[in-house]
Amino acid sequence: MKTTTKLWIGLAILIILSPLGLFLPEHFKAGDAWGEWGAEGVKELVGYIPQGLEKISSLWSAPISDYAFKGWEEKPLVNLSIAYIVSALIGILVCIGVVFLLGKFLSRKD
Amino acid sequence: MHIPDGYLGPATCGFFYVVMLPIWTAASRIVKKTLKARQVPMLAIGAAFSFVIMMFNVPIPGGTTGHAVGGVLVAILLGPWAACIAITVALVVQALLFGDGGITAIGANCFNMAFVLPFVGYYLYKVISYNSPLNSNRRVIAAGIAGYVALNIAALFTGIEFGLQPGLHHTSTGQALYCPYGLNVAIPAMLGEHLLVFGWVEAIVTALVIKYLQKQDLSLLGAQEEELI
Numbered sequence: 001m002k003t004t005t006k007l008w009i010g011l012a013i014l015i016i017l018s019p020l021g022l023f024l025p026e027h028f029k030a031g032d033a034w035g036e037w038g039a040e041g042v043k044e045l046v047g048y049i050p051q052g053l054e055k056i057s058s059l060w061s062a063p064i065s066d067y068a069f070k071g072w073e074e075k076p077l078v079n080l081s082i083a084y085i086v087s088a089l090i091g092i093l094v095c096i097g098v099v100f101l102l103g104k105f106l107s108r109k110d
Numbered sequence: 111m112h113i114p115d116g117y118l119g120p121a122t123c124g125f126f127y128v129v130m131l132p133i134w135t136a137a138s139r140i141v142k143k144t145l146k147a148r149q150v151p152m153l154a155i156g157a158a159f160s161f162v163i164m165m166f167n168v169p170i171p172g173g174t175t176g177h178a179v180g181g182v183l184v185a186i187l188l189g190p191w192a193a194c195i196a197i198t199v200a201l202v203v204q205a206l207l208f209g210d211g212g213i214t215a216i217g218a219n220c221f222n223m224a225f226v227l228p229f230v231g232y233y234l235y236k237v238i239s240y241n242s243p244l245n246s247n248r249r250v251i252a253a254g255i256a257g258y259v260a261l262n263i264a265a266l267f268t269g270i271e272f273g274l275q276p277g278l279h280h281t282s283t284g285q286a287l288y289c290p291y292g293l294n295v296a297i298p299a300m301l302g303e304h305l306l307v308f309g310w311v312e313a314i315v316t317a318l319v320i321k322y323l324q325k326q327d328l329s330l331l332g333a334q335e336e337e338l339i
Contacts, residue, residue, distance in 0.1 A: 003327035021167040030169030052287035057116030062209030095157040103150035
């Protein structure tokens with residue numbers, strides 16, 4: 001088997017295992033990454049919401065925010081895992097698509 | 111390490127877009143010269159790998175979470191400029207589709223993770239593995255050290271960017287407008303957690319894949335060497 005084929009398989013395995021990135025933090029009671037709190041989270045930490053942060057933090061509304069489907073935020077971890085796997089799959093497919101598109105312009109024939 | 115919208119003031123956001131513009135241009139120019147058409151799938155795998163490895167949030171029990179970037183591995187295999195492009199693609203997709211990292215902070219996030227990280231990692235790997243055979247253990251160790259150090263330097267830059275904000279932007283009463291923590295908090299927090307935990311994740315991921323490729327396909331490890339000669 002070609003090495004690249006094995007690497008593609010490796011990626012597929014990583015997609016399936018990706019919910020570990022949800023389960024482990026949950027299990028070990030770890031919160032947000034440092035500096036990645038929502039506006040309310042900042043308020044809990046320092047007692048106020050910085051004005052600029054409040055304005056700009058809601059500037060962009062991502063279609064699959066935080067790798068979870070809209071309205072699924074309070075669902076159990078199993079559902080979130082499904083959303084996480086689907087997000088990983090979509091994200092990877094988009095990355096691959098963009099790179100192949102760029103590759104058309106950026107690579108030389110050999 | 112993905113700075114969200116609202117944590118960096120307009121000046122910092124603009125500054126890093128301006129800094130990244132020539133870097134992205136140079137990356138495109140250099141990759142256009144060196145990337146062979148048959149390497150495009152590897153570049154796609156690199157971008158996809160970096161994207162998905164960042165989803166593996168690693169917890170510090172009772173504390174924060176963080177993750178590897180996978181960028182040092184991509185840099186070792188494809189060179190730092192190609193890695194810059196691959197990681198940029200992953201970061202832009204994360205910001206636009208998943209709200210992971212702010213759109214105003216794409217310049218800064220790319221500077222930290224798609225520029226500083228692959229370049230520090232790549233050259234450190236080069237220096238440590240200098241003249242060693244492609245299948246040597248020194249390569250594996252070099253990859254691990256490069257991963258650890260590069261992720262930490264990237265975290266240090268992120269900490270500095272966060273920490274500069276209260277000084278740059280605050281109200282007359284002293285309330286911060288953006289990131290509320292100064293350098294004295296942001297740098298120890300960002301650097302501490304990466305030195306302690308997340309750096310090791312990048313080190314292990316990088317070293318293990320290099321070890322695997324040594325057994326699997328030495329030509330992938332050598333591809334970068336030929337390019338330079």
